Amino acid sequence: MKLHRLVFILVFCVFGLSATAQTANELKRKKEAIQREIEQLQKNLSKTSNGKKLTLQQINALNAQIRLRQDKIGTINSEIKNLDNQISQNTNTVHTLQGQLGDLKKEYAGMIRFAQRNRNSYDKMMFIFAARDFNQAYKRIKYLQQFSQYRKKQAGYIENTQRDLNGKIVILDRTLKEKSTLLRDQEKEKERLGKDKNEQAAALNQLSKQEKQFKRDIATKKKQEAQMDRAIKLAIQRAIEEERRRVAEEARRRAAEEARIAAAKAKAENRPAPAAAPAAKAKTNSELLTATPESAKLSAGFENNRGRLPYPVATGTITQHFGVHKVDQASMNNEGIDITTAEGSSVRAVFEGDVFMVNLIYGQYFVVIKHGDYFTVYKNLRSVSVNKGDKVSTKQTIGTVANTGDVAELHFEVMRGMNKLNPEAWISK
Incomplete structure (x- = not known):
């Protein structure tokens, strides 16, 4: 039973640590991606910081850098927190293994004492002949045979448990060092965040001095x-x-043809011509934009990829989000997102x-690219490599x-018909 408990504990720890390692890798990738965005923003800001005139892009980049630093x-x-969980799990495992090792050593010591007392053949024979009947004597013979094998196995269990214990202690030590490193990184990032906020405050102070020019730029x-x-x-x-x-026009032609056929049939049957069919219900803008099978398929495909569409640039940071934004006394409604x-x-x-436009x-x-009744808009391009009417593929x-x-x-926008939608709900996170 003790062996089964030990195996269960080790299996549980292996699976638990495997899941934790997966989370740790995801967090590490996320942190590295954030750092790349911060470095790109800093690179852009270093170019513009020497300019005397403060721009909306600088303010947005500073705000985005602070958000990224906080992230x-x-x-x-x-x-x-993840490492704390690992430390807790490993500490519990070490304590459990230490307890198991102690129990195994006690059992092994008892077996050694028994073997010491019955170390010669005479003692073993006396142990067998002291049985009250043949059945018990046979069981004692089997016991002596199995006892020797079990003692060897027990020694192996002790060795394996000691090895597992040493391994867990090494992992625990490494995890504690990783936590120490992360704590130092955290303090450095907090210090940098403080500097970013000071830079932001200085920029806003400068902005108040250039308020008129800034408002003109926004206008x-x-x-x-x-x-x-x-x-x-x-x-x-x-x-x-x-x-x-x-x-x-197509409905009119179809109605006229149907009326002609109905009138000819009525004349052949010597009865009055039927009344004209009522006009079809007017189609909505969405139905008109998806009138062809190809357009309907594009629209459905675009909608089914909500939240999974790629970024319109390979790397970049959203420096201004969708909606109304206020900087100092000036405000602006962003109907898309700005990606630096x-x-x-x-x-x-x-x-x-x-390509619609x-x-x-x-x-x-x-x-502007048309996807059925959806449109994506890409503004502020230095050059273009497509023409109106071209068919484009994803990531082209x-x-x-x-x-x-x-x-x-x-500047990137998503529209459905005439309505502007929040692009962040459509592109991949």
């Missing part, structure tokens, strides 16, 4: 965004109206579809990102 500290806390950006949005919505509206006319990335980064389609406004290209390069205020920043 990294949170990840380190999770790693420490200019709003104007540019509004012009691009009008162009996109007009193009979508035209596509809807063209489809509506096509559907109406490396200079010259390729912009890629997040899903297969048809390619346009150039204020020296910036923007591309469609252009390169331009610099805004010395920062490479892509």
